[in-house]
Amino acid sequence: MRIVIIGAGPAGLYLSLLLKRSRLDVSLQVVEQNAPDSTFGFGVVFSEDALEFLKQDDPEIFNAITPELERWRGIAIHHRGERVMLDGIGFTAIGRLQLLQLLQKQAYAEGVKVTFNRPVNDLSEFSDADMIVGADGVTSLVRRSDEAGFGTSISYLSNRFAWFGTTKVFDTLSQTFLETPHGPINAHHYRYSPTMSTFLVECTDQTFFASGFDRMSEDETRIALERVFAATLDGHALVSNRSIWRQFPIIHNERWFTGNKVILGDALHTAHFSIGSGTRLAIEDAIALARAIKASSDDARAAMAAYQAQRKPVLDKLVAAANASAAWYETFGEHMALPPYDFAMSYLSRTGRMDIERIRKVAPEFVAEWERRKSTA
Incomplete structure (x- = not known):
């Protein structure tokens, strides 16, 4: 199977590493438009x-x-x-760059070769690939090459x-x-x-x-x-x-693959920075796709279908929580009318996944003080 990975961020690097380790009969090509030491942002939480x-x-x-x-x-x-x-x-x-360098080191040790400073403007040069993986971020060329096929929708906060x-x-x-x-x-x-x-x-x-x-x-x-x-x-x-x-983009795709193309990480979905899960989700996407490829017996389309079927139910819950958190931040100025402890409680419950009893278990000292203040108000 010939696989081309567009993008050598955490998702693309980790997928290439897993595929090399699998010892599958895979011809692997990884291309990245930026230099190996180029990254946006500072730290990853x-x-x-x-x-x-x-x-x-x-x-x-x-x-x-x-x-x-x-x-x-x-x-x-x-x-x-x-x-x-x-x-x-x-x-x-x-640090984002430190994480990338650690993943690069591990990937290189497994024999992964990445072509850096290699912009891709047209996917037709990889038309003979069994699978083109879009690990190329929010502005993904792989996704943009067939947004109708992926069923893409993008909105901005x-x-x-x-x-x-x-x-x-x-x-x-x-x-x-x-x-x-x-x-x-x-x-x-x-x-x-x-x-x-x-x-x-x-x-x-x-x-x-x-x-x-x-x-x-x-x-x-x-x-x-x-x-x-x-x-x-x-x-x-x-x-x-x-x-x-x-402005933060909310990216959603009804279908995770179309033709010989499949997407993961920010190319597939975004998770608002307020929950600090974007990099983790991208790495987990790579794991899910690698497992599906390993189980597919050289059938690229079956691998892509299994990847979506097995990963989507888990991812949907996490992205829903991220979107709920994003919605809270869209109106954070209104929440600031609350006193500090009530404001903090609103913050903790913003995703809808934490009721008072769960918050009490997670942050008992905070809840005790919140309840004390409520009783004396």
Whole structure:
């Protein structure tokens, strides 16, 4: 079977690694438009046990990644000048480039060859492939080559966000919600190395235009946001890396394959950054596709059909939770009318997957204080 993988991000790299390890009779080609050390953003955050699935399936990768992770327990919500701690909720993080380099090292050790700096503008050059895998992200050429076949729908959230880094090292995953003269704004921030943190800023459509961000350059935006979040940054600067304002795309595909093409990761679905699962879901997609290929007896179409049938029910639940979280953030300014502890409770229950009893089990100290305040209000 001849397989061409377009894209060498985490999903494409990991799929190539799994296919090489399988020792199947596969002719494998991996192409990536960017350089090996090129990446967007700064850190990747995972829930505490998000990579546990690798412990059994791939201890080698698990053991390579886990020593490099930053770890903490608890989420800090900053609202109206008060810090509310949500205890018991663990997270880990790693630099995006560091994660890519770890996966590259493992893939190369298995004999994977990636052609970097290789833009693809027309898939016809791979027409003889049994399977063309689109691991090429949100703007996927593979998906765009036949959106009718995939049944693609794309919509955009109204909020704007911009992804920065900072040398301010935060002790935990934190969010700061501010009411500015121009409207509500918030920042998601967490450390991903001993010396760096991610600092993702989000604001409403109203705030975006009223603040004049639509008229600012990338550097002007950075300077303006340093002023807005001066107390949070504690004198540290923001660091840019293609840190332009974006609107988050909600990507959905009715069919995961069409003809000899199949998609995974952000090319197939997006998961809002507020749940920190995009990279994990992409890696799990790669695992599911690799398993389907291994079980297909050289039948590419059967493999693609099995991949969708087996993976879709699980993925649909996770994407639904991500979309519910995104919907909460679209109106986060309205939720900010709540007192800090009620606001934090609204935040915790935003996906619809956590009722009060589950929240009590996860964050008992927070719930006890929330209930105390409710009883004395």
